[in-house]
Amino acid sequence: MATERDTQLTPGKIIAFSLVGLWLVVAAFPFFWTFWGSFKVQADFFSKADWTNALWGPQTIAETGSPFTGQGYAGAWITEEFWRNFINTGIVTVSTVVISLTIGTLGGYALARSGFKYAFWLLMAALVFRAMPHITLVSGYLMPFFEWNIWGHLPTTIIVLVAINQPFTLWMLHSFFLNIPKDMDESAMVDGCTRFQAFRHVIVPVMWPGVITTGLFSFLLAYNDFAVTAMLLSDQNETIIPAINSFLGTTQVEGKVMYAVAAVVSATAPLFVLILFFQRQIVSGLTAGAVKG
Amino acid sequence: MKHRTFFWFILPTLSAMILFIALPIVSVFIQSLYVGHEQVLVVSESCGPFGCTETTSVDLEATEALREEAPLGRFNGAETYLNRSHLAFAEIGVAWAEAETWGSFWNDVRDLPFYRALAFTLTYTAVVTPFVLVLGLAIALGVNTLPRMLKGPSIFVSLLPFLVTPLVGSLILFWMVDGDGVIGATILYLFDDPNLSLKASATLTWTMLIIYGIWHTLPFSFITFYAGLQTVPSDTLEAAKIDGANKWQSMLYVVVPHLMPLVSFVTLMLLMDNFRVFEPIVSFKAEAHATSLSWIIYNDLRESGNPLYGSAGATSILTIIGVIILLTPVLIRTWRDFNRKAH
Numbered sequence: 001m002a003t004e005r006d007t008q009l010t011p012g013k014i015i016a017f018s019l020v021g022l023w024l025v026v027a028a029f030p031f032f033w034t035f036w037g038s039f040k041v042q043a044d045f046f047s048k049a050d051w052t053n054a055l056w057g058p059q060t061i062a063e064t065g066s067p068f069t070g071q072g073y074a075g076a077w078i079t080e081e082f083w084r085n086f087i088n089t090g091i092v093t094v095s096t097v098v099i100s101l102t103i104g105t106l107g108g109y110a111l112a113r114s115g116f117k118y119a120f121w122l123l124m125a126a127l128v129f130r131a132m133p134h135i136t137l138v139s140g141y142l143m144p145f146f147e148w149n150i151w152g153h154l155p156t157t158i159i160v161l162v163a164i165n166q167p168f169t170l171w172m173l174h175s176f177f178l179n180i181p182k183d184m185d186e187s188a189m190v191d192g193c194t195r196f197q198a199f200r201h202v203i204v205p206v207m208w209p210g211v212i213t214t215g216l217f218s219f220l221l222a223y224n225d226f227a228v229t230a231m232l233l234s235d236q237n238e239t240i241i242p243a244i245n246s247f248l249g250t251t252q253v254e255g256k257v258m259y260a261v262a263a264v265v266s267a268t269a270p271l272f273v274l275i276l277f278f279q280r281q282i283v284s285g286l287t288a289g290a291v292k293g
Numbered sequence: 294m295k296h297r298t299f300f301w302f303i304l305p306t307l308s309a310m311i312l313f314i315a316l317p318i319v320s321v322f323i324q325s326l327y328v329g330h331e332q333v334l335v336v337s338e339s340c341g342p343f344g345c346t347e348t349t350s351v352d353l354e355a356t357e358a359l360r361e362e363a364p365l366g367r368f369n370g371a372e373t374y375l376n377r378s379h380l381a382f383a384e385i386g387v388a389w390a391e392a393e394t395w396g397s398f399w400n401d402v403r404d405l406p407f408y409r410a411l412a413f414t415l416t417y418t419a420v421v422t423p424f425v426l427v428l429g430l431a432i433a434l435g436v437n438t439l440p441r442m443l444k445g446p447s448i449f450v451s452l453l454p455f456l457v458t459p460l461v462g463s464l465i466l467f468w469m470v471d472g473d474g475v476i477g478a479t480i481l482y483l484f485d486d487p488n489l490s491l492k493a494s495a496t497l498t499w500t501m502l503i504i505y506g507i508w509h510t511l512p513f514s515f516i517t518f519y520a521g522l523q524t525v526p527s528d529t530l531e532a533a534k535i536d537g538a539n540k541w542q543s544m545l546y547v548v549v550p551h552l553m554p555l556v557s558f559v560t561l562m563l564l565m566d567n568f569r570v571f572e573p574i575v576s577f578k579a580e581a582h583a584t585s586l587s588w589i590i591y592n593d594l595r596e597s598g599n600p601l602y603g604s605a606g607a608t609s610i611l612t613i614i615g616v617i618i619l620l621t622p623v624l625i626r627t628w629r630d631f632n633r634k635a636h
Contacts (some may be wrong), residue, residue, distance in 0.1 A: 110299050128616070136318075196298075287520035
């Protein structure tokens with residue numbers, strides 16, 4: 001029930017509302033601006049004369065006859081063959097998520113059900129591994145990978161991303177499995193199941209919410225990675241994030257900056273859809289580690 | 294769980310971590326003890342009618358053969374750690390002896406690549422983390438008072454800057470603050486100084502990177518605190534109200550203590566993530582004024598044709614040591630908790 005005190009606008013509330021409002025504008029405006037500007041020509045989006053040009057697009061009208069143009073997108077997707085990078089990203093992220101969830105659930109389950117000291121030490125080691133900047137590991141990969149001739153291929157990168165993903169996946173699934181009562185699988189074992197059968201028939205059917213949440217974060221890690229993919233993939237196997245970076249290196253030519261802007265908007269779109277559909281799971285995943293200590 | 298079953302369950306994930314995390318650290322360490330081969334020089338004497346001239350040239354074949362034979366390079370011991378690009382004790386000693394004031398000593402040290410990167414990385418971590426903690430808590434409290442209808446959308450909007458690819462997110466901001474972008478142009482207009490450029494000044498570059506850092510990580514602390522606020526016991530709040538506590542007091546003495554465990558969790562996560570700051574420097578092309586530890590490793594490895602494995606390895610090992618120092622308090626506390634539970 002809302003009492004009078006709750007509905008009143010106190011100065012404290014006004015400050016709180018305006019702070020939230022300000023934050024929301026700061027959070028969202030750059031995305032709107034770049035999305036809107038990606039349909040303009042460079043002279044408008046990076047207007048030296050007047051920033052309102054980016055809104056109404058006089059140069060865009062002058063050059064193309066309409067206030068919106070798909071030139072940037074056509075340039076990125078067709079001329080620069082951005083779709084190849086998108087396919088590579090698809091292969092890398094899907095394989096990484098599937099493999100790391102498969103081996104991560106097994107490991108996370110074992111860690112949650114083992115009370116021995118080594119389980120604790122494994123979790124601690126995983127915490128240190130998780131804190132290490134990825135680029136420090138990359139400097140260890142390069143030389144052996146060149147020697148064995150496996151540098152530049154997608155499977156190599158996938159395996160590396162799976163491994164880098166593991167510490168996080170283990171922590172998350174471990175805390176998730178701790179929440180599934182021990183009695184469930186133990187009673188199945190009393191009934192004559194082996195440990196693996198109990199896992200397969202009792203735990204697997206109830207573990208999906210946690211696995212989906214963990215999968216979302218594995219996806220984000222693989223999708224957003226720059227350090228590993230930029231250093232370990234050859235030019236024709238590049239995924240979208242390093243591809244955007246190499247666009248920038250070569251886009252001093254007039255007009256090509258808009259290719260990068262279009263590519264950036266294209267790379268953000270899947271994330272937008274992801275948040276739209278999985279907001280609840282993402283929020284619960286972010287706080288899962290926190291609430292359970 | 295039996296040891297044997299545990300072993301089979303953990304085997305795939307453990308072997309992935311050993312092969313691709315633990316062994317690479319060893320490989321990085323070994324690399325850091327070596328440096329690349331010098332080029333093999335041959336001196337040939339060509340004698341003509343007017344006497345003999347000596348020419349020195351690079352023997353490409355011999356150099357290549359040497360690289361084939363020992364790809365690691367030649368053993369260099371701890372030299373790489375001590376050279377000018379890393380710990381540079383010798384240079385610091387000289388600077389210390391020659392400097393007359395603290396300021397000039399600092400200026401000399403800040404010219405050394407490793408300390409330059411360390412200075413930025415630590416400043417970034419130390420500024421972004423507290424800002425994000427305080428602002429995140431404030432916004433969480435604000436959103437908590439919003440009508441229910443607006444809570445979902447505001448969380449949706451807040452998630453965008455956090456989940457967006459760091460390289461992409463920083464590019465989006467960079468294009469806006471660029472001299473021709475909307476914010477950059479407005480600043481030029483406001484200060485009426487056409488030569489003012491965000492990219493040309495070290496202070497402005499640092500500010501810009503730190504603002505990006507706050508923008509990018511604020512949602513994490515906001516959402517964690519917001520979730521924590523949902524679990525504040527309403528009985529305690531009501532009791533505080535009956536005892537005559539005003540809003541401010543009940544927040545300070547009920548809500549904040551309830552959120553304290555979350556504060557340490559968020560701080561830990563923020564420290565880990567901020568310490569590895571890397572992509573914004575690439576996006577903002579800020580390397581002239583700000584470099585981070587991750588960035589100098591990347592730069593060493595990218596030297597096309599001739600990556601500096603030794604140098605990158607040494608920086609990596611120093612960075613890993615930094616991470617462990619950063620985590621020590623957490624590790625010690627978890628260890629104590631574990632022992633308390635065990636006994």
